[in-house]
Amino acid sequence: MENRINKGSYSSMSNQIELNIDGQLIKAEPGTNILQAAIDAGMYIPYLCYYPGMKSFGACRMCVVEVEGGRGLPASCTTPVSDGMVVNTNTDTVKDLRKDVMDLLISEHPHGCLNCHRIDLCGPADTCLRHVSVNDRCVTCPKNERCELKDTVRYLEMDLDTNFKYNYRNLPLKVDEPFWDMDLNLCIVCARCVRVCDEVRGDNVLTLTDRAGKSLIGTSTGNSILESGCEFCGACIDVCPTGALVEKNHKWSKAATTTSTVCSYC
Numbered sequence: 352m353e354n355r356i357n358k359g360s361y362s363s364m365s366n367q368i369e370l371n372i373d374g375q376l377i378k379a380e381p382g383t384n385i386l387q388a389a390i391d392a393g394m395y396i397p398y399l400c401y402y403p404g405m406k407s408f409g410a411c412r413m414c415v416v417e418v419e420g421g422r423g424l425p426a427s428c429t430t431p432v433s434d435g436m437v438v439n440t441n442t443d444t445v446k447d448l449r450k451d452v453m454d455l456l457i458s459e460h461p462h463g464c465l466n467c468h469r470i471d472l473c474g475p476a477d478t479c480l481r482h483v484s485v486n487d488r489c490v491t492c493p494k495n496e497r498c499e500l501k502d503t504v505r506y507l508e509m510d511l512d513t514n515f516k517y518n519y520r521n522l523p524l525k526v527d528e529p530f531w532d533m534d535l536n537l538c539i540v541c542a543r544c545v546r547v548c549d550e551v552r553g554d555n556v557l558t559l560t561d562r563a564g565k566s567l568i569g570t571s572t573g574n575s576i577l578e579s580g581c582e583f584c585g586a587c588i589d590v591c592p593t594g595a596l597v598e599k600n601h602k603w604s605k606a607a608t609t610t611s612t613v614c615s616y617c
């Protein structure tokens with residue numbers, strides 16, 4: 352506890368509390384989680400299952416941090432801020448754990464491109480020097496260059512080799528829906544799509560399913576998304592951090608502009 356900052360030194364008279372993240376003093380509302388407090392302060396902690404505005408899920412463990420005086424490496428998205436808290440987001444221990452988590456995650460996700468040093472140089476028509484199959488390449492994925500998983504791997508500065516054997520799920524691409532294409536080989540089971548449909552849209556079209564003992568995503572009725580009550584709002588596609596869910600008619604389009612909104616009907 353000796354490194355814990357002195358609360359009395361800079362606690363404000365307002366309801367906001369103050370904490371220290373990576374040496375920077377920031378203010379946050381009580382009840383906010385560390386990750387959201389960092390985001391609000393313009394700081395970056397990698398995350399994959401969290402999505403600002405939705406409840407924390409705490410599944411991916413990408414957002415782990417060190418809290419001085421605390422035990423272990425808590426997920427910052429499920430750990431509330433407290434006054435005088437000291438958080439370190441980039442110690443060697445934290446970085447190593449994030450890489451281990453990512454290693455595990457991409458053991459079931461195509462990653463021939465993800466851990467290749469040429470990732471920023473390759474175009475769709477280039478010859479792959481690592482003999483990665485076409486279906487496994489980022490450059491042939493509709494989410495390429497707007498993929499949160501890829502951005503996170505870049506941020507982590509992953510090594511070229513992972514410790515785990517690549518286990519391709521080999522699931523068929525679902526292209527029979529009128530609205531989206533679903534490639535569960537790219538799904539990282541963050542459940543953002545399930546949660547946004549439930550929490551934000553008030554629909555329960557999607558659910559976590561069990562396939563051969565592994566969690567994946569499906570419709571709550573097991574039928575088409577239309578039969579499951581889908582309103583075709585596209586929220587699930589918007590929050591998907593990978594190319595697992597893409598809008599059928601615009602899957603190769605890049606966003607022209609982006610808008611932040613709290614309206615659940617936008």
Ligand code: SF4
Nearest residue numbers: 489492495498593594
């Ligand atoms: S989802 Fe992202 S990481 Fe996966 S293949 Fe597509 S661009 Fe690459």
Ligand code: SF4
Nearest residue numbers: 548581582584585587
């Ligand atoms: S598009 Fe359909 S499944 Fe997706 S969030 Fe909207 S209602 Fe739910």
Ligand code: SF4
Nearest residue numbers: 538539541542544591
């Ligand atoms: S489909 Fe996308 S949003 Fe849904 S669980 Fe998979 S990766 Fe996450």
Ligand code: FES
Nearest residue numbers: 398401411412428
């Ligand atoms: S973002 Fe915190 S556990 Fe996934």
